[in-house]
Amino acid sequence: MRVPVSWLAEVTDVDPAASAEDVAAVLVRVGLEEEGISGGDVAGPVVVGRVLTAEPEPQKNGKTIRWCSVDVGEAEPRGIVCGAHNFGVGDLVVVSLPGAVLPGGFAIAARKTYGHVSDGMICSSAELGLGQDADGIIVLPELLGAAAEGARPGDDAKALLGLEDRVVEVNVTPDRGYCFSVRGLGREHAHGRQLDVATAFRDPVVGVAGPAGPGSRGVVLADERPVDGRPGARRVTARVVRGVDPGRPTPWWLRRRLVQAGVRPVSLAVDVTNYVMLLVGQPLHAYDAERLDGGLTVRRAREGERLTTLDGVERALHPEDLVIADGEDGARAVGLAGVMGGASTEVSSSTRDVVLEAAVFDPVSVARTARRHRLPSEASRRFERGVDDAMTAAASQLAVDLLVEHGGGTAEEGLTDVGAPAERPTIALPVGEPARLVGVDYAPERVRSLLEQVGCAVSGGPGAPDPTGGAAASDAWSVVPPSWRPDLLQAADLVEEVARLDGYDRIPSVLPRALPGTAGAGLGGLSPRRRAVRSLARALAEAGLVEVASYPFVAPERADALGLPEDDDRRRALRVANPLREEEPLLRTSLLATLVDVLRRNTGRGADDVALVELGSVVLPAADRAPAPRPGTAERPSAQEEAAVRAAVPHQPLHVAAVLAGARVPRGWEGKGRVVDARDAVELALLVGEVLGVSLEAVADPGRAPFHPGRCVALRVAEGSPAAGSLVGHAGELAPRAVSALELPARTVALELDLEVLLGELAGPPRAAAVSTYPVVKQDVALVVDAGVPARDVERALRRGAGPLLEDVRLVDVYVGEQVGEDRRSLAFSLRLRAHDRTLTAAEAAQVREAAVATAAQVTGAVLRGA
Amino acid sequence: MPDPTPEPAPNRDPDPVAVSPTDAEQVEAAVAEALSAVAAAGDLDELTAAARAHGGDRSPLSLANREIGALPGPAKAEAGRRMGQARRDVAEAVAERRAVLEAERDAAVLVTEAQDLTQPTSRRPRGARHPLGLLVEEVEDFFTGLGWTVLEGPEVEAEWFNFDALNFGPDHPARQMQDTFFVDPPEDGLVLRTHTSPVQARALLDHGAPLYVAVPGRVFRTDELDATHTPVFTQVEGLAVDEHLTMANLRGVLDAMAVAVLGEGTTTRLRPAFFPFTEPSAEMDVRCPVCAGTGEVAPGAARGAGAGAPSAAEEDASTRTEDPAGEGVPCRTCGSTGWIEWGGCGMVNPHVLRAAGVDPERYSGFAFGMGIERTLMFRNGVEDMRDMVEGDVRFSRQFGTEV
Structure with a gap:
């Protein structure tokens, strides 16, 4: 909501010395x-001038400029070049003299142009920030009407045009619909200055009343399908003004305020309705009485009904839309109630008789219609947040008065006023409640007075006579909120009013x-x-x-680029x-799907060696998901309801994924470095298990996209854990096809693990075994196996065969070549043996070694090399 | 191992003179010869040769020593003392000389083994954490220090938890102000959570009151990515529900958090605001750490704390402002207001407590939420939100593992 400071000052006491910034600070x-402050950006000499001469001078470029002599109240007139032609000799205009600065930082200086020295500028509305459209040079009597009388050359035009007036724009929260008006902001400004509203605030609707009797145009409320049981219209008024002169313009000051508030001036009737809406927050609509057939009917739209709204769009109506209709039984829809009027009954340049509608519509009904038709309007914004239903007739009267004053004509004696203001709730406010919630010991009389400032009627409470004769009544106030505060519904709402009017800065910090034990069971x-x-x-x-942390949004084509099979579960993604x-509507089912983009972004920016990791969740919807x-x-939902809500939320396991490309050890003076390979991914995957205290084992897995079939392992929980054998994820080199489809560096390696299994297996504090101080015995064995036997199997067999005396086993050499034969390889292991209670003898060590080799031979067909 | 052949040494006598153990002069001469040979040894090999020539089994002194046994009584004792002394003198001299030569040799080896350790290596390149995660951890640590619990919740969330349970009516304008991503079809009632607040409802349902929890997490709003907005961002939420909690307690926590995260001397202020799930509600601001609340910074220093040289755009801006030197220019971090919006907060709305089965007449509580990206921007001088989301390694590497 944008409010000119000068307008605000008409309804509330603004400190005369206050700047717009001060006003914003009060609010x-x-x-x-504060959303922003605008206006007042014209500085320096901007004065009234009278055009003395204006000689047309055709130019080579085809334009004709005018060389003008303008009296600006100085001894000599000034020579000014002007390109516009909508003014004549003798006209009063606005002249910016050298030294002036216009909106946008446009500094005026004497300058040579078209063969003259132009000693200033004759201004248009747009150049002075007075309007959006450059409708030519300002001719003061045309713009200001009577307000231009008495203006003389040399007068300060900034004051005459109110150019120094500034506009404060504030953000109005959804609970304070009444602040979409100068009236509401005026009241709040008084609160902000801690002034008594009774003296500092002049409510524009107080003392304004419409006539009592019904008017000539009837209103029928015929809502057969209320939304959630609330009728679509609570109160509707109609008033007729006849004989308005369509040639009469909207007065300058009113148009100026509309522009300052961000509303485009249209015509007197429309401008007046908008002005009253800005002033008091009541949206109004003006119909051309001649085009309106009879009275107004408020009803829901009919099946298949269509309406062309004021913006020229023909809309198919929904049966839940509330419409205003005219004709027999409301045969024809003439407006979307509370949202936008219809084109068929719009006021035009020839309209003489006007029907003014002021009404209060149901917030939910209006909100849904505005959303359904994607048609948020100034009216719908106010109705959605709640409009004061006690001022409907007064607001109508304010508009009627302005229309009659500036357009001529006569207002009909009667006002049709159907429906009634809603019942106000009575809220019980325990005396101690503000202190209980805020932590400030407000005196009871202070609480009462602050609520009365807000406009509440407060009864009962301390010292009040108890109508029932009991003592209980003095423990609580009965509070009836004002008609403009439909948001005040419970004690906590009133506590906020007390705290905010008293000042949040008075709340101490404790x-x-x-x-212990209170953080939650x-x-x-x-x-x-x-x-x-x-x-x-x-x-x-x-x-x-x-x-890194990538966005979770992916394109459906990403699954193809990754080479996921048609029946891969990872293709089952939720769609936004x-x-x-x-092009990216899906939620990722794997981190790699989005992490590869980050890799590409880095290499695209010139990074050669990139190693990225992301820890984040993926979304894995069930195949047969139910709505939430x-x-x-x-109250608390039933256990069943709660379970159903929770069950509808898809599984979102935490994953870790990494991608690596380029050198793992960079090239340097020590050597060529080492290019990353699949084993780096495997090692990192095993590290994940190690860090989380769950040992993993890598098992060759040829069938997992997007990995290279010959360079991929599955990671499973190793033996010794309750989850032994559970699949945790994969690591290896990405398949060449995926690498090229995703435009990644060749030989990019990756891993992705589901951490939920591991996090579910977190052991408690580790148990420590005693450390043996007896000497270690080292034994090396070289075993020859078929090339297809995984080293891991041989190692496992050695471990099993060696038994508890084996402290560690390590693969120390892999040999392939003539000495071991075709399709065979030699694996050399170093065994470390140690007992916890004695020094091992050479015979014992030899025995362990033999047992280990025997098991390896039995399980993997290994043969001792050289044997 | 075979005995190494002794190197020819200058004082090695190929035909040693026989020494009699009873002839003091001969013994003395032999000792003198030995000592001079030891002293003349220039390296350990020469010393070994000299020691063998003058103290070895076949040296004159050793040979003489062997003859002692055949001597008659008194002469035997005297010769024994003489020869013992002589051999000890030689052995001591050898030991002393050996110590000197070994020290010289060790020193020489160290010289030849010297390396230029200033040549840079990168044998084990280090990575980096993302600063957002690090900052979240710092905030978590603050809350665990207060005795609170850290909880998490799902990113794809039931509408009921994200809105209904938090007192967002189905048609309330506040529901629109959240710019929600809906899961298709929208009737299924799933959204990408617009805030971490649904975890409030989950935690209250799970644990009841009393409850003190902090909830970090990623949240989603339909904002286009630009320098100051991102559709995916990080919040930390706090919720405390207990008997006797007040807005003063809320303020106490916010003040302590501001100091913990932004440093000693940081102050906060509360402004009235509106959120459906709190009543009373407030916006919390922190005093701008860049301009210290003055709204102005010295010309050319308009950037965040710890920033480097001004960017081209700033140079441009500072030339445009035409301020005489010495006068301040508007602080861009806080828009020269002196305050930075840090988050929303308030007392938990009784409707929220009721929907979670907590009695609002017995318990009260407060909740607040704070944006981590924004905090990182003004705390660490990050100028462009995109740096946080693009994953350029050069960005994270500036932080390493501390933020």
Whole structure:
């Protein structure tokens, strides 16, 4: 809502010394956030001038300029070049003299142009920030009408035109619909200055009343289908003004205020309705009485009904839309109630008789219609937030008065006024409630007085006589909120009014103590899960990965680029109904799907060696998902309802994914470095398990997109954990086809793991075994196996065969060549043996080694090399 | 191992003179010869040769020593003392000389082994955390320090948790102000959560009161990505519900959080506002850390704390402002208001407590939410939101593992 400071000052006491910034600061105190301040951006000498001569001078470029002599109240007239032609000799105009600065920082100086020195500028409305359309040079009597009388050359035009008036724009929160008016802002401004509204605020509707009797145009409320049981119209008034002179313009000051408030002037009748709406917050509509057939009927739209609205758009109406209709039984819809009028009954340049409608419509009904037709309007914005239903007739009268004053004509004696203001709720406010919620010990009389400032009627409470003769009544006030505050419905709402009028800055700062056990049952601090994820993020960063966080939105084609099979579960993704980018409507089912874009962005910016990691959730909808119910909120939902809501939320496991390309060890003076390969991905995947305390094992997996079939492992939970064998994810090199489809660096490697299994397996504090101080015995074995036997199988067999004396086993050499034969390879392992209670003898060590080799031979067909 | 052949040494006598153990002069001469040979040894090999020549089994002194056993009584004792002294003198000299030569050799080895360790290596390149995650952890640590619990919730959320349970009526304008991403079809009642607040409802249903929780997480609104907006961003939410909690307690927590996250001396203020799930509601502002609340910064220093040279655009801006040197220019971090909007907060609306089965007459509570991206911007001088979302490694590397 934009309000000129001068207009605000008409309804409320603004400090005469206050700047627009000061006014905004006062409004901020009571909760109206400043959105901006505009206007007042004309500086320097801008004066009234009289055109003495204006010689047309045709130019080579085809234009004709005029070389003018203008009296600006100085001893000599000034010579000014002007390109416009809508003024003549003798006209009073506005002249910016050298030194003046116009909106947009446009500085005026004497300058040579078209062979003259132009000593200033004759101004248009647009150049002075008075209007959007450059409708030529301002001729003061045309613009100002009577207000231009008495203006003389040399007078300060800034004062004459109100160019120094500034406009404060505030953001109005959805609970304060009444602040979409100068009236509401005026009241709030008085609150912000902590002034008594009774003296500082002049309510524009107080003392204004419409006539009592019914008017000539009837109103029928015929809502057969109320939304949620509330009728679409609570109160509708109609008033007829006849004989308005269509040639009469809207007065300058009124148009000026509309422009300042951001509303485009149209015609007197429309401008007046908009002006009253801005002043008091009551939307009004003006019909051409001649085009309106009989009275108004308020009803829901009929099946298949269509309406062309004022913006020229023909709209198919929905049976829930509330319409204003005319004719027999409301046969024809002539407006979308509370949203926009219809074209068929619009006032025109020939309209002489006007029917003014002022009404209060149901917020929900209006909100739905405005949303359904994507037609938010100044009217709908106010109705959605609630319009004061006690001022309907007064607002109508304000508009009638302006129309009659500036357009001539006569207002009909009667006013049709159907419906009635809503019943106001009576809210019980316990005396201690403000202190209980705010922590400030407000005196009871202070609470009462602040609520009365807001406009509430307060009865009962301390010291009040109890009508029932009991003592209980003095513990609470009975508060009836004012008609313009439909948002005040419960005690907490009243507490906010008390706290905000008293000032939030009066609230002290007291740090509460969350005693052990009060953080929530079974809660406290960081969960083991959260701690584990932190450790993991840290470990991966230390391992050389840079953490990123990509958006979860993906294109359907991404699944093809990744090479996912048609029946892959990862193709079953949730779709966003209103995606930001139409081409990316899906929610990712894997982190790699979006992480690869970040890799490409980095390489595109010249990075050669990139190692990225993301920790984030993916969305895995069930194949047969049910809609989420929306139980009522008056009380806790039933266990069944709650379970159904929770069950409808899809599974969103936390994943970790990494992509690496380029060098793992960069080239340097020490050597060529080392290019990243699939083993880096495998090692990092195993590190994830290690950090989380769940050991993983890598098992060759040829069938997992987007990985290279020969360079991919599945990661499974290793033996010894309750979840042993559970699939955790995959690591390896990306398939060449995926790499080229995604335009990634060749040989990009990656991993993606589902952390939920691992986080579910978090062990408690580790148990420590005693550390043996007896000496270690080292034994090396070289085993020859078929080339297809995984090293991991051989190692496992060695471990099993060696038994508990084996401290560690490590693969130390892999040999392929003539000495071991075709399709065979030699794997050399180093075993470390140690007992916890004695020094091992050479014989014992040899025995362990033999047992290990025997098991390896049995399980994998391994043969001792050289044997 | 075979004995190494002794290197020819200058004082090695190929034909040693026989020494008698009873002849003091001969012994002395032999000792003197030995000492001079030891002293003359220039390196350890020469010393070894000299030691063998003068103290070895076949050296004159050793040979003489062997003859002692055959001597008669008194002469035997005297010769024994003489030879013992002589051999000790030689052995000591050898040991002393060896120590000197070994020290010299060790020193020489260290010189030859010297390396230029200033040559840079990158054998184990380090990565980096994302600063948003690090900042979230810092905020979490603040709350766990207060004894609160950190909870999380799902990003795709039931509309009921995101809106209904938080007192957003189905047609209330506030529901529109959230710019919600709906899951298709919208009738299914799933949204990308617009705030972390649905976890308030989940936590109250799960744990009841009393409850003190902080909730970090990613949230979504349909804003186009630009320098100051991102459709996916990070919030930290706080919720405390207990008997006797007031807005003063809310303020106490916010003040302490501001100090913990933004540093000593940071102050906050509350402004009345509206949120469906709190009543009374407030916006919380923090005093601008860049201009210290003055709304002005020194010319050329219009950037956030810790920033480097001004960008071209700023150079441009500072030339446009035509302020005489020494006068301040408007602070761009806070739009010269001296305050930065930090988040929304308020006392939990009784409707929210009721929908979660908590008695609003017995319990009261407060809640607040704060944007991490925005905080990172003014706390760490990040000028463009896009740097946080694009994942350029050069951005995160500036932070490493601390923010």
